[in-house]
Amino acid sequence: MRLLLALLLALLLALAACGDDGGSAAPDASLDAPADAPADGLPAGCDYAEQRDATNDTVATGTAELTGLSVGSGRTVICGAFEHTHFDGDITVDIDAYRMTFDGDVVIRIAGAGAQAIELVGVDIYGGAAFDQRAGAVTFYGDHGATALRVPAGTYELLPFALASQALAATVPYTLSIERATPCAPLTAGGxxxxxxxxxxxxxxxxxxxxxxxxxxxxxxxxxxxxxxxxxxxxxxxxxxxxxxxxxxxxxxxxxxxxxxxxxxxxxxxxxxxxxxxxxxxxxxxxxxxxxxxxxxxxxxxxxxxxxxxxxxxxxxxxxxxxxxxxxxxxxxxxxxxxxxxxxxx
Ligand SMILES: [Ca+2]
Ligand SMILES: [Ca+2]
Ligand SMILES: [Ca+2]
Ligand SMILES: [Ca+2]
Missing domain, CATH: 2.60.120.380 (Jelly Rolls)
Structure with missing residues (x-):
């Protein structure tokens, strides 16, 4: 019995160690993989890759992709793309939604070569039981977009969006990243x-x-x-x-x-x-x-x-x-x- 308990404890510790890695949350990652190796099949540098572009627009009738990710000690990266093939004839180029958990102070960023040429790119962040309470927003400006959020621990939906008056000529890949924030500590004298x-x-x-x-x-x-x-x-x-x-x-x-x-x-x-x-x-x-x-x-x-x-x-x-x-x-x-x-x- 004692041996069984020890084995169980070792297994739990191994699982906990995997959970500490800046966001590799794929449930099928093998236990003996190096702690910071990407899960099987993911592009380099990505902790999750967009899987169902056609049905992940929650502003329309889609549902968020369940990434299983949570914010860890490093930068957690979701890789997706603004598709050029489903412009809605109005202003929507592509909207994608990803569900993940985070807590406290986080910085959310979006980057992608070519995104600066799209009329409006950003990320809306929603929380609440029905994911209908806006918790923050990112606007792409310069060479990326960033925002710092202070939110209660919980599950949130991140919605990268690309809006324009016409379809894109080509698909634009993006990275959506989340990490713990380093707050800007206020100076109290001088200046x-x-x-x-x-x-x-x-x-x-x-x-x-x-x-x-x-x-x-x-x-x-x-x-x-x-x-x-x-x-x-x-x-x-x-x-x-x-x-x-x-x-x-x-x-x-x-x-x-x-x-x-x-x-x-x-x-x-x-x-x-x-x-x-x-x-x-x-x-x-x-x-x-x-x-x-x-x-x-x-x-x-x-x-x-x-x-x-x-x-x-x-x-x-x-x-x-x-x-x-x-x-x-x-x-x-x-x-x-x-x-x-x-x-x-x-
Ligand atoms: Ca989409
Ligand atoms: Ca997409
Ligand atoms: Ca004044
Ligand atoms: Ca004045």
Whole structure:
């Protein structure tokens, strides 16, 4: 009996060791395979490969592929493709859905050579018992797409999508990857302080947010972004501070503060954390320098923090705009923003 128990324990330990491997969850993997070898038949670098493209669109009538994957210690990779053969005549090129489990802080990314040429590529993430509660989203921008999620442990569906006004000329393979996040730890001192907002708090507004209309450059020629002189390298953290003033405006935001910065030649991801105290609702937007069309919108309603992780273009000038939502309380509010650069090999 004791021998039987020992054998059972050894078997359980072996199974547990397999479960630690960054995501090789194929149930048919043989027990004596090396811990990080891909399961039988999978392409190199893939922990799961798309199996039934024609029936995995849950936005239509399909069902998610049950990958059996969970987030492990490394990067878990799902390999799929945006098929060029089933454009729906409207805007849908291909939508695929994959079910997997994760917990806590994760980063979800999508990459694929050729995906940048498709009009809109991203990933929607759904949780809840019926997988109908949106837990997050990725937008492909630059050379990949990324987002950081903080979610309860559970099972989620990831839906990579490609949308365009016409069919693709050729199928575009993609990798959808999930790994544990390294949070952008907020800096609490120093940095570049807002300096040019003026008595009316409009000196650095730059972008207007008219109700019911798209964002636009302000009509005033007198406002300019704050020149932070920050160039974010992949390992950099930088801090910006300012004051969201209590001003009356006919706009969706009261005080808007815009800060110019640039990315280094190897920086293709950025995490931004904005923190403040009190009841104000601050949001932030990211614009390519000179444009009023946002590439990132961080519009959460959590008290005292607004944070997002996203892909970004290397060697590019950007504007970070921090705005105080109109109609709330808690202004003026002093804020600190921390920018954390990163490099991801797509
Ligand atoms: Ca599909
Ligand atoms: Ca597909
Ligand atoms: Ca200000
Ligand atoms: Ca301002």
């Amino acid at each position: 570049v302080a807002e300096a040019n907002d003026g008595a009316a708090s409009t000196g650095n507004d730059v972008v207007a947010f008219p109700s019911g209309a798209p964002t636009a450059l302000t009509a005033s020629p007198a406002d300019l972004p704050e020149p932070t002189a920050i160039t974010i390298l992949p390992t950099d953290r930088a801090r910006i501070t300012g004051l969201a003033a209590d001003v009356a405006v006919a706009d969706r935001y009261e005080d808007k503060d815009t800060f110019a910065f640039a990315t280094g030649s190897a920086t293709n991801e950025l995490a931004v954390h904005v923190g403040w105290t009190g009841a104000a609702n601050l949001d932030f937007y990211l614009f390519e320098e000179g444009s009023a069309d946002p590439v990132v919108r961080a519009l959460g309603t959590e008290a005292g923090v607004e944070a997002a992780t996203f892909s970004i273009k290397p060697g590019t000038g950007y504007w970070l705009l921090i705005g105080a939502k109109a109609g709330g309380t808690g202004l003026p509010a002093a804020y600190g923003a921390t920018l954390c650069g990163a490099a991801f090999a797509p």
